[in-house]
Amino acid sequence: MSIIKVNKLTKIFGTDTKRAVKLLNEGWSKDRIFRETKLTVGVNQASFEIEQGQIFVIMGLSGSGKSTLVRLLNRLIEPTSGEVLYNGKDILKMNAEQLRQFRRKSMGMVFQKFALFPHRTIIQNVEYGLEIQGIAKAERHEMAMKTLELVGLKSWANSYPHSLSGGMQQRVGLARGLANDPEILLMDEAFSALDPLIRKDMQDELLELQLKMKKTIIFITHDLDEALRIGDQIALMKDGQIVQIGSPDEILMNPANEYVERFVEDVDLSKVLTAAHIMRKPETLSIDRGPRVALQTMRDRGVSNLYIVDKGMKLIGVISAEDSIQALREGHSLESIVQHDIPKVSPDTLLNDLFELMGGTRLPVAVVTDDGRLKGILIKGAVLAALAGSMIPEAGEQQ
Numbered sequence: 001m002s003i004i005k006v007n008k009l010t011k012i013f014g015t016d017t018k019r020a021v022k023l024l025n026e027g028w029s030k031d032r033i034f035r036e037t038k039l040t041v042g043v044n045q046a047s048f049e050i051e052q053g054q055i056f057v058i059m060g061l062s063g064s065g066k067s068t069l070v071r072l073l074n075r076l077i078e079p080t081s082g083e084v085l086y087n088g089k090d091i092l093k094m095n096a097e098q099l100r101q102f103r104r105k106s107m108g109m110v111f112q113k114f115a116l117f118p119h120r121t122i123i124q125n126v127e128y129g130l131e132i133q134g135i136a137k138a139e140r141h142e143m144a145m146k147t148l149e150l151v152g153l154k155s156w157a158n159s160y161p162h163s164l165s166g167g168m169q170q171r172v173g174l175a176r177g178l179a180n181d182p183e184i185l186l187m188d189e190a191f192s193a194l195d196p197l198i199r200k201d202m203q204d205e206l207l208e209l210q211l212k213m214k215k216t217i218i219f220i221t222h223d224l225d226e227a228l229r230i231g232d233q234i235a236l237m238k239d240g241q242i243v244q245i246g247s248p249d250e251i252l253m254n255p256a257n258e259y260v261e262r263f264v265e266d267v268d269l270s271k272v273l274t275a276a277h278i279m280r281k282p283e284t285l286s287i288d289r290g291p292r293v294a295l296q297t298m299r300d301r302g303v304s305n306l307y308i309v310d311k312g313m314k315l316i317g318v319i320s321a322e323d324s325i326q327a328l329r330e331g332h333s334l335e336s337i338v339q340h341d342i343p344k345v346s347p348d349t350l351l352n353d354l355f356e357l358m359g360g361t362r363l364p365v366a367v368v369t370d371d372g373r374l375k376g377i378l379i380k381g382a383v384l385a386a387l388a389g390s391m392i393p394e395a396g397e398q399q
Helices: 017-025 030-037 066-073 096-105 122-132 137-150 166-178 196-213 224-230 248-253 258-264 291-301 321-330 355-359 380-387
Strands: 002-013 040-051 055-059 081-086 107-110 184-188 216-221 233-238 241-246 284-286 305-309 315-320 365-368 374-378
Touching: 002 017, 002 066, 002 216, 017 030, 017 040, 030 040, 040 066, 040 216, 040 233, 040 241, 055 066, 055 224, 066 184, 066 216, 107 166, 122 137, 122 166, 137 166, 137 196, 166 184, 166 196, 196 224, 216 224, 224 248, 233 248, 233 258, 241 248, 241 258, 248 258, 284 291, 291 305, 291 321, 305 374, 315 321, 315 365, 355 380, 374 380
Parallel strands: 055 216, 055 233, 107 184, 184 216, 284 305
Antiparallel strands: 002 040, 002 081, 233 241, 305 315, 365 374
């Protein structure tokens, strides 16, 4: 279900904005409009939908319009034209009081700069937004403490900002944005000012928090790695336009144009692609079959190993052609020759975490779900092909 729907949202900076909108509709570029009219196109007819509970990342280089776009969503910057529908209601048609209530109750914001009051304690900083809303002291204190506990800073409630690290201060900013329990959280370059290691920690913490909060988060960044790491959907911007919207996989594997291709070309695929991206369809056999059926299946399919599963596709182990021949000669059951100790990973395991495991085993690595169901297998050639940028088959496709 879409919580936010944006239709042709546009922002022109200058005086004769209607003229610029008309020129945009006629296909003029941002540069041409500026050259001939001196009007600046901040956002050019952006359209997208955000599902409830998503982390929707808007990314682009400096000057691409991403921060302008996010400020149009809560009218910190007034749009020139278009629609922003929140649960079907157009935010652009709200009067001043309705907009004030919307910002207070439905849409919180976390900025790149921590902007903490140095003379206020941590709890007082988190309470500030609630205080200006007129919420009673006891109630706002309780609400603020809950969010500080959520971000792991409850014990620092009576400290002052100068005693906290940069990462901790940003968590205070996050707690402040969450204090009134908004349905949507806007995060504008929220982690950009942090050191790389702290930034990664904050990304992890945000993902962990999201499992508990299940908020709709609109996250602005210029960092592709960050977008790929935390985003459910990514909107990539250039010159005020959205040039592609898609999942991290779609952006990475199916870039819409040459600009997007250049944008993603330096991504370390080993830290993005998972086992699910490159796994192959396994050749399987039910545990209730015998060695003769196993050997016939191997001959028919041109393989020397079979993965043994139960009727629910839960992995039991693997058998080899050599062991099957011996079992047939000696009259043993299939179950007696199953190798149970085989390498396994989950579908979301990153390629970067597979190298050591795959280097130490002769068998393909089994990809299994949390409940033990076999989803695919990983062979070394597929991993190398993926890292080399070769075509990656759909999960389960036989090569």
